[in-house]
Amino acid sequence: MTTITKAACVGGGVIGGAWAARFALAGIDVNIFDPHPEAERIIGEVMANAERAYGMLTMAPLPPLGKLTFCKSIQEAVEDVDWIQESVPERLPLKRGVITEIDAAARPDALIGSSTSGLLPSDLQAEMKHPERMFVAHPYNPVYLLPLVELVGGKKTSPQTIRRAEEAVAEIGMKGVVIAKEIEAFVGDRLLEALWREALWLIQDDICDTETLDDVMRYSFGMRWAQMGLFETYRIAGGEAGMRHFLAQFGPCLKWPWTKFTDVVDLDEALVEKIGAQSDAQAAGRSIRELERIRDENLVGIMHALKASDGGKGWGAGKLLADFEKRLWAKGGTPSTAHDVSGPLRLVETRVNAAWVDYNGHMTEHRYLQLFGDTSDALLKLIGVDFAYVEAGHSYYTVETHIRHLGEAKLGQALYTTLQLLSSDEKRIHFFTRIHDAASGDVIATAEQMMLHVDAKAGKSVPAPAEVMAKLKPIAEGHAKLDAPDGAGRHVGQKR
Numbered sequence: 003m004t005t006i007t008k009a010a011c012v013g014g015g016v017i018g019g020a021w022a023a024r025f026a027l028a029g030i031d032v033n034i035f036d037p038h039p040e041a042e043r044i045i046g047e048v049m050a051n052a053e054r055a056y057g058m059l060t061m062a063p064l065p066p067l068g069k070l071t072f073c074k075s076i077q078e079a080v081e082d083v084d085w086i087q088e089s090v091p092e093r094l095p096l097k098r099g100v101i102t103e104i105d106a107a108a109r110p111d112a113l114i115g116s117s118t119s120g121l122l123p124s125d126l127q128a129e130m131k132h133p134e135r136m137f138v139a140h141p142y143n144p145v146y147l148l149p150l151v152e153l154v155g156g157k158k159t160s161p162q163t164i165r166r167a168e169e170a171v172a173e174i175g176m177k178g179v180v181i182a183k184e185i186e187a188f189v190g191d192r193l194l195e196a197l198w199r200e201a202l203w204l205i206q207d208d209i210c211d212t213e214t215l216d217d218v219m220r221y222s223f224g225m226r227w228a229q230m231g232l233f234e235t236y237r238i239a240g241g242e243a244g245m246r247h248f249l250a251q252f253g254p255c256l257k258w259p260w261t262k263f264t265d266v267v268d269l270d271e272a273l274v275e276k277i278g279a280q281s282d283a284q285a286a287g288r289s290i291r292e293l294e295r296i297r298d299e300n301l302v303g304i305m306h307a308l309k310a311s312d313g314g315k316g317w318g319a320g321k322l323l324a325d326f327e328k329r330l331w332a333k334g335g336t337p338s339t340a341h342d343v344s345g346p347l348r349l350v351e352t353r354v355n356a357a358w359v360d361y362n363g364h365m366t367e368h369r370y371l372q373l374f375g376d377t378s379d380a381l382l383k384l385i386g387v388d389f390a391y392v393e394a395g396h397s398y399y400t401v402e403t404h405i406r407h408l409g410e411a412k413l414g415q416a417l418y419t420t421l422q423l424l425s426s427d428e429k430r431i432h433f434f435t436r437i438h439d440a441a442s443g444d445v446i447a448t449a450e451q452m453m454l455h456v457d458a459k460a461g462k463s464v465p466a467p468a469e470v471m472a473k474l475k476p477i478a479e480g481h482a483k484l485d486a487p488d489g490a491g492r493h494v495g496q497k498r
C-alpha cells in the first residue's frame with residue numbers, strides 16, 4: 003500500500019492551493035513553492051474555506067491538520083517528500099522545465115504528478131532523468147472536495163507508478179481513474195471542451211446570456227450528472243428498452259445541425275467583454291471566496307445525499323465518502339499510548355472551524371453534542387468497540403444526555419475533551435465529559451451521558467462481552483477513586 007507521508011505542491015494557485023488543502027486535511031505535511039508574492043495569503047484563504055467545507059462534510063475524526071511550509075525554491079520543497087504535485091500555469095515549456103527541475107531534486111522513488119488539464123505526459127517527461135515516476139494527476143476544482151483524479155501515464159511512465167498513484171490517492175479520499183491511453187485533455191476535459199465550445203457559440207450568437215445558459219444546466223442535466231453519468235442516464239432515458247432503443251431514437255439526431263462542434267468560436271475582445279459583463283451581472287457583487295463557499299456547501303449537500311443513496315449503501319461520490327469515513331473511524335481516536343486512569347481521560351483535541359459557528363458568532367449547540375459524541379466514540383475505541391465490533395452486530399447506543407454550557411467557544415479556538423466514568427456495569431456506562439479551552443484548561447461545557455450495550459440486529463440491550471468489560475475495568479477502578487464532578491446529577495429547572 004502506497005501512502006503519502008509528506009507532499010510538495012509546486013505552484014499554489016487555484017489548483018495547487020486546493021491540492022495543499024486536500025493533503026493537509028488528510029493529515030499530510032505539505033511543502034509549497036510558489037513565487038507569487040501573496041501565495042501565503044491566497045493559500046491561507048483556500049485552506050480556511052477547505053476546513054470549513056470539511057467541518058460540514060464529515061463527523062469522522064479527521065487526523066491532525068498537516069503542516070504547510072512555504073519554501074524558497076523547488077529544491078527545498080521537493081527533496082524529502084513522497085509525492086510532488088506540479089500545478090504551474092498551462093504552458094508546455096514552463097511545465098516541462100519545472101518538472102525537470104523537480105526530477106533533479108526529488109528522491110528517485112518520489113511520485114511526480116502534474117495537474118495539467120490537457121498536455122501529454124510524454125511531452126512533460128521528455129527531459130527527466132527518472133521519467134518512469136512521472137504521470138498526469140488531473141484533478142477537478144475544488145480539489146479538496148471533488149474526488150476524481152484522472153491518472154494518465156506517458157510513454158516512459160511505469161505501470162507500477164500508476165498503481166502506486168492509484169493507491170495513494172485512495173488514501174486521501176480520492177478516486178483515481180486510470181486513462182488507458184494518453185490523449186490531449188484526457189476524458190473529462192474533452193467532454194467539457196465540447197460543451198464549453200457550444201456554450202460560447204450560444205452566447206456569441208445571442209441565443210441566451212450566461213445566466214440563462216447556466217440555469218438551463220443547473221436546473222436539469224447538471225443535477226443528473228452528479229449522480230449518474232451520460233451513459234447510465236441515457237440508458238434510463240431509453241425507457242424499458244434501455245440503451246439500444248435510446249441509440250436507435252436519438253443516434254440519428256447527431257447528424258442533424260444541432261451542434262457546431264467543429265468550429266471554434268473566435269474569442270475576440272468583444273466576446274470576452276460580453277461574457278465578462280454578463281458574468282459580473284450574474285455574480286451580483288458576490289466575491290470569488292463567497293461563491294466558493296456557496297459552491298462548497300452545495301457540493302457537501304450533494305455528497306451527503308449520495309452517501310444515503312441506494313438504501314444507505316452509498317452511491318458514486320457518496321459511497322467513496324462513506325468508505326473514506328470508515329477508514330478515518332478505523333484510524334482516528336485510537337490511543338497511541340496507554341491512558342492514565344488516575345484522572346479523567348483526555349480523548350479528543352480539536353479546533354472550532356467556520357462551519358461550527360452560528361449567527362451569535364460562537365460554536366453552535368449541535369457541535370457541542372458532536373464533540374461529546376466524538377469523545378464517547380473515543381472511549382468506545384479504547385475498550386475495543388471499534389468499527390469491526392459494530393459491523394459484527396453489537397454497539398453502544400446513547401440513551402440520555404444532559405449538556406451544560408458554561409462558556410463560549412469562538413472560531414479557531416483550540417479545545418480538548420476529558421471523560422470521567424461515573425459508574426458502569428455489563429449493560430451501562432454512565433459518564434461525564436468536559437470540553438476545555440486548550441489554552442486555559444477552563445471548562446466551557448459538560449455532558450452527563452448514559453450508554454447502553456446493544457445487540458443492533460435484535461434492537462435490545464444485552465450484556466457486553468468479557469473482553470470489553472476487561473478493558474473497561476481499570477478505567478472504572480481508577481475513576482471510582484475520583485470525586486464526583488461538580489454538576490453531575492443536575493437536572494434542568496428554575497429555583498423556586
Ligand SMILES: NC(=O)C1=CN([C@@H]2O[C@H](COP(=O)(O)OP(=O)(O)OC[C@H]3O[C@@H](n4cnc5c(N)ncnc54)[C@H](O)[C@@H]3O)[C@@H](O)[C@H]2O)C=CC1
Nearest residue numbers: 013014015016017018036038089090091092117118119143
Ligand atoms: N483552474 C482549474 O479549474 C483547473 C486547473 N488545472 C490545471 O492546474 C494547473 C494550474 O492551474 P491554476 O491553478 O488554475 O492556475 P493559477 O494561475 O491559479 O496558478 C498557477 C500558480 O503557479 C504559480 N507559478 C508560476 N510559475 C511558477 C513556477 N515556476 N514555480 C512554481 N509556481 C509557479 C503562480 O504564481 C500561480 O500561483 C494548470 O496546469 C491547469 O491546467 C487542473 C484542473 C482544474
Ligand SMILES: C[N+](C)(C)CC(=O)CC(=O)[O-]
Nearest residue numbers: 118119141142143191194
Ligand atoms: C478549465 N479547465 C480545463 C482548467 C478545467 C479542468 O481542467 C477541470 C475542471 O475542474 O473543470
